[in-house]
Amino acid sequence: MIPPGSTIGILGGGQLGRMIALAAAPLGYRCHIFCPDDEAPAADVAATWTRAPYDNLAALDAFAAAIDVATVEFENVPAAALERIAAAKPMRPGANVLAVTQDRLAEKALATRLGIATAPYFAVSSAIEAGITARHLTGGAILKTRRMGYDGKGQIAIAAATPDAVVEAWRKLGEVPCILEGFVDFALEISVIIARGPDGQIAAFEPFENRHAHHILAESRWPAAIGPEIVTRAEAVARSLAQALDHVGVMAVEMFVTAGGEVLMNEIAPRVHNSGHLTIEAAATSQFAQHVRAICGLPLGSTERRADAVMRNLVGDAVLEWPKLLLDAGSHLHLYGKSEIRQGRKMGHVTRLFPLGAMT
Ligand SMILES: Nc1ncnc2c1ncn2[C@@H]1O[C@H](COP(=O)(O)OP(=O)(O)O)[C@@H](O)[C@H]1O
Ligand SMILES: [Mg+2]
Structure with a gap:
């Protein structure tokens, strides 16, 4: 167990790290960001920032010495960096998990081995x-x-x-x-976000329904428009993958649901996920707080849905809508503090809450 008061090291400096750090604070943890970028939305809200490339061994060693547990907010951290840190401090998830999820073929082969359908x-x-x-x-x-x-x-x-x-x-x-x-002619896309602790305890959020525009997540809805049988099957897929990987932390599994009710695994993100941002307002425990609990070996929180919700990504110029969004009492605005708007860049998101059951 990594008790409150400890320091969580986060590899990667984007908005996912920012929201992990924001969730770590009320639990009494400090965060230390490691990333090479000029600008780091996560570092703006963290206690410490090491700005160095992922192959700088001296910087990695100093980082490892300064933290109590390490995690990732981005799955493409080079394996050598993960192994270097893992030699000094608990690395959650482990390098083995990232080795599989960094390779789409290894990821799909794992699904096949577990009897999980894919394209x-x-x-x-x-x-x-x-x-x-x-x-x-x-x-x-x-x-x-x-x-x-x-x-x-x-x-x-x-x-x-x-x-x-x-x-x-x-x-x-x-x-x-x-x-x-x-090509899968799916009826809809869903994701299951599941948390697993070092002791193997597991908690999953009900699936989110995801719509993409230009291959970027545009909108997530909770609950997804699927029946209880598909919910059960989708959760079983995520559970089986998390256990097989011996994953520790939050992990997301993207899936396709066909018109015939088939559930096909698309990909695994071994980290907090864009489709779960609405848990900040709509769930008893946010995916970010859940990730902190999981990697620190604390009891996992309740994944209960407290409201129905729709999250919309503010991609590129859409972020300029922020003044209007602030006027809507039902909308919760999140801006990532990125200085430059670029086409296709995730600048923020907005979550609208609805009464429980309103969307079903
Ligand atoms: N085999 C497929 N059949 C149909 N659509 C797909 C397939 N693979 C990917 N897509 C579509 O493209 C999107 C992005 O693909 P994905 O494999 O999730 O890559 P990324 O890492 O870019 O998210 C998916 O969410 C889905 O909408
Ligand atoms: Mg994807």
Whole structure:
């Protein structure tokens, strides 16, 4: 157990780290941010900031010496940095979890091993493989880089997966190791956010329903428009993955739900997740407070829904709506303090609450 009064080290300096630090404060923890960026929304609300690249061993060692437990707010922290810290202090989640979730193929292979359904997928690491795998699919496909993709970056949708089309997409993505997925004609997208403590205790939030625009999460709703059977199945998928990974902390699993009621795993985020931001106002415990509890070995909080809610991301220029949003008593505005507005950049979010049951 890492008791209140301790210091949590967070690798990554974005808005997710900012909201973890804001949730750590009322529980009596201090946060120390480690990230290389010029601007760090998390560092603005944390006690300490080490601004250094993830391969600076001296900086990593000093960081590890200054904290009591380390976590991540971004899953692409290099494995060597995680291992360096793990040699000195508890690293939660562990480097093994990030090794799997940094690679879309390893992630899907884990799902398959656990009997969890996914879109059909194939490894593509050469032009020859690109051509051959295309023959296994009829209809649409998506080619994704195995590593470093986010918000739709590093993926190309292919309307008809012919060998030529897949080879061309593979060249466009830079001839790096990829995964070719069959296109899923889903009815809706959901995510399950689950927390797991070092002792194995688990608590899941009911699924969120997610809508994307331009491959970036646009809106999340709680509860999702799905029946209790799908809720149970989706939670079982998240639980099984968290246990198999021996994950510690909060983790999100993105899933597709088909018209026939099938639940397919899409991807795992081994961290707090954009779709759970509405838990700040709508749940008994926010995903951020839950993450702090989980990594510190405290009892997990209640995931009960206290209100129905809709969260909308303020992406790019949409953030300029902030004066209007402040006038709406039902809206809770969160701005991330980023100095420059850029297209596709998450600048803030707004959560609207509705009476419990109003959305069902
Ligand atoms: N196999 C697929 N079939 C249909 N849509 C998909 C498929 N894979 C991804 N998508 C769509 O693209 C979005 C982003 O893909 P995802 O794999 O989650 O990557 P990212 O890391 O960019 O979030 C998904 O939320 C979904 O809307
Ligand atoms: Mg995704």
